[in-house]
Amino acid sequence: MVFPWSGGPGARRLLLSLLLLAAGEAGSGQVHYSVSEEAKHGTFVGRMAQDLGLELAELVPRLFRVASKGRGDLLEVNLQNGILFVNSRIDREELCGRSAECSIHLEVIVDRPLQVFHVEVEVRDINDNPPVFREGEQTVFISESAPLESHFPLEGASDADIGVNSLLAYRLSLNEYFTLKITTKNDKSVLPELVLRKSLDREETPELNLLLTALDGGKPELTGSVQIQITILDVNDNAPEFDKPGYKVALFENVPNDTRVIQLKASDLDEGLNREISYGIRMILPVSEKCMFSINPETGEIRVYGKLDFEENSEYEIQVNAIDKGIPSMAGHCTVLVEVLDLNDNAPEVMVTSLSLPVREDAQVGTVIALISVSDLDSGANGQVTCSVTPHVPFKLVSTFKNYYSLVLDSALDCEKAANYELVVIARDGGSPSLSATASVSVEVADVNDNAPAFAQPEYTVFVKENNPPGCHIFTVSARDADAQENARVSYSLVERRLSLVESGQAPKASSRTSVGAAETALVDVNVYLIIAICAVSSLLVLTLLLCMVLRCSAPPTEGACGPGKPTLVCSSAVESWSYSQQRRQRVCSGEGPPKTDLMAFSPCLSQSREDCLNPSSEVSH
Missing domain, CATH: 2.60.40.60 (Cadherins)
Structure with missing residues (x-):
């Protein structure tokens, strides 16, 4: 069936891409065949081209070829029909020895476009080897x-x-x-x-x-x-006999070389040379390069020659002959089973895998920090490992599976108190004496912006003279942030606050950019200004006020009623027309009743200079 094609070049390119993609996916699979060993030349194995989705006509143009690891001539492909067949003799024992699995891996390559296929040919065993005795x-x-x-x-x-x-x-x-x-x-x-x-x-x-x-x-x-x-x-008709056909001995591993294993004793009922016995080792199983055993031919004493290692072999079987000296000689046989006992000769091993470092100081309790695995080559209690971590740290170990642990956060962190913890993970086995191994874990605590900046003191009192030029230095403040790095960087800004001073219903304002200390003022100066102001009103009233003031202020102050300090006066107006006086916790005589405090007064700075107004030491008589 033919379909008309009306697409342009772009559509053709899309179709070609889809075809190449489908071909690539087809080439990514793996084909599995099997063939018996010793199969004859030309034996059919499989239809490789068909199973790989390749057309027979394109095998030669696309440079179809087969590569094999090792013996590449065992299998071949017929390019005419795409069939995989046996090309030469396949001997499974020669190819794979006594391995339970045996296969030949083929790599099939075609070009234009390049595709690679993998073909696995299993070689089945046949009964082609008869039993063989070592000697005839x-x-x-x-x-x-x-x-x-x-x-x-x-x-x-x-x-x-x-x-x-x-x-x-x-x-x-x-x-x-x-x-x-x-x-x-x-x-x-x-x-x-x-x-x-x-x-x-x-x-x-x-x-x-x-x-x-x-x-x-x-x-x-x-x-x-x-x-x-x-x-x-003839004659020597009694063979040597051991006390029993088999013996069992237990030795700890790592015993010194030439350690005695056992003393064997065989007996012979004959007389003379026919009862004299010579001992020899017939066979040792399993064969070991590290450990051998030797026997004294005269005494039958077996000793270790080499090193016993439980991790290599846990037991040995020694077959011993006792041969008498008769003519011909006779032999007796026994087996010595040597059991190797484990010693705690292998220290635990610790492996630490970090997961999330550094740890934020606001991390939740239970957060996993690292994974830890331990192992020990010994067996029994000698191979049972327990794991612990340095005490008095906000971390703990949680067992997850057998010899696997998680290092988790046990309590809250504070970067300002401790920015880094050096932990030691200790793995200890159950041997006696036990062996241990350690691994160091450095846990860095990442800072979180959880501390606000703080000044050295909550309030500052500053006296500033008027008419300072712009940009002059008045006062230095500093603040500190307990956080680290970017979180500890402090920037400063000035918030303007003005103080209102009330006089004649109008309040001159002072900027809080300059902190004005509260100076203690003298009530006497205030009274002087008031007297001068009232003189123009009435002479009689003046005389009355003067008499009243003299009577009250000339009286001796009672204890606790009048303060001993001298009043002070501070002029803070920017236009030199007002002075501001404030007295705190200063006891002043002001007539009958309890002493007055927190008095404020304003007066024109007429004849005094700016320095006189600002001089807090000027005295005014009562």
Whole structure:
């Protein structure tokens, strides 16, 4: 079906972008195939081009190619049909060893436009490896007098496959003397043993040859076999025997080198050389490069050679042989299990992850500051870690999960009291003696503008002379803010306030830009001015007032009624026509009744100069 296209160049570009985007999304996926190992050349694996959404015709023009890590020739793509096939032999054991998972990663690249695809090819295990014995023949020496039900361990086989293909079973050739017993070890592996069912007679049968066959669990099963040559021993018919077949010893890790592990003792019922015993270690499991064990062949004493480390191995199994010196010799067997006990030899580790620093001083209680994790390589109580923080700080640790903690705010902060806290997180394990580790956490407190500026004192009293030129220095004030940085910077502004002075119903005003101290004034000066003013009214009234004043002011003042201080007068008018006098807490004689305080008077400054008006020391007689 063909659709007509009427769009312009812009629409074409939009369609091309959408197609490229869809192609890019298609190329971002991953295709998964699987193939069995040992598949023949040309074996079909998958339709790669079709599964990747690529057209067959564009494989060659777009430079279709496949890259592989490691062996790049194992798989190949047919560019004619886009099929992925086996190109060369795939050996899973060679490719991945005994790993449970094995796959080949392919990177598919096409150009114009560039696209990259990822293809994963799983290599399935097949039962292509038979069980293998280390040697083609095993020799077993057995005394003709060996008791019935005696056990004689044999060396087992191994299988390079994995899973069920590596599970082994054993089968013994038919004979009348021995049966086969399979013992399962701690690591789930099996060990074949010969069990004597019929007494041996060297004179009748000096040796036996048996065939031991190992079978794996694959379908079809594969087998491997080994010849068991049994030599019947004469004369020395008693093998050394240990007190018990197994021993268990516990040692602390980090014991000094050459520490004694155990003293073994085996006995032999024979006489002479046939009862003299030599001890040897047959096998140590697991194999360790740090720790070995040595045995004294004469005494059977086992000692540590190297270093026991609980964190590496918590136990060792030592298989010991006791071989007598008869001809031929006989051997007895035992197992020593060495349990390694943990010591508190690893200190805790502390890791601190900061989340929100600095912390605002107005942060809410419970705010998370940092995350802390602790760990210890030891086990049991030695690996149990408790965490604490420096006392007497406004922070605490809250356990979140196992060995994870949160450092949270426990009480309110004040940047003005403490702008930084140096905390120490202490991690201590439960060992005896315990080990500890510390981590330092520096918590900076961010300032918040929560303090207003404050002056050194709430009120200042300043005396200023009149007619000062503009810009002259009058007084210096300073204020301080308890906050920090920008919050502590103080700017000043002057708020104008005027004082009203009342005289004849009109109030001259003084600016509060200059603080005028309240000077104590002399009531006597006020009385003088009043007398002069009234003289023009009536001489009789003048005489009466003068007599009254003389009588009252000449009388001795009662205690507590008149103050001893001298009155002062301050002239503060800007036009030199008024003077202002105020007396506070100054006792003045003013006739009968209690002393008068807080008196104000205004008088013209007629004959006195400005300095005389401002001189507070001028005296006026009562």
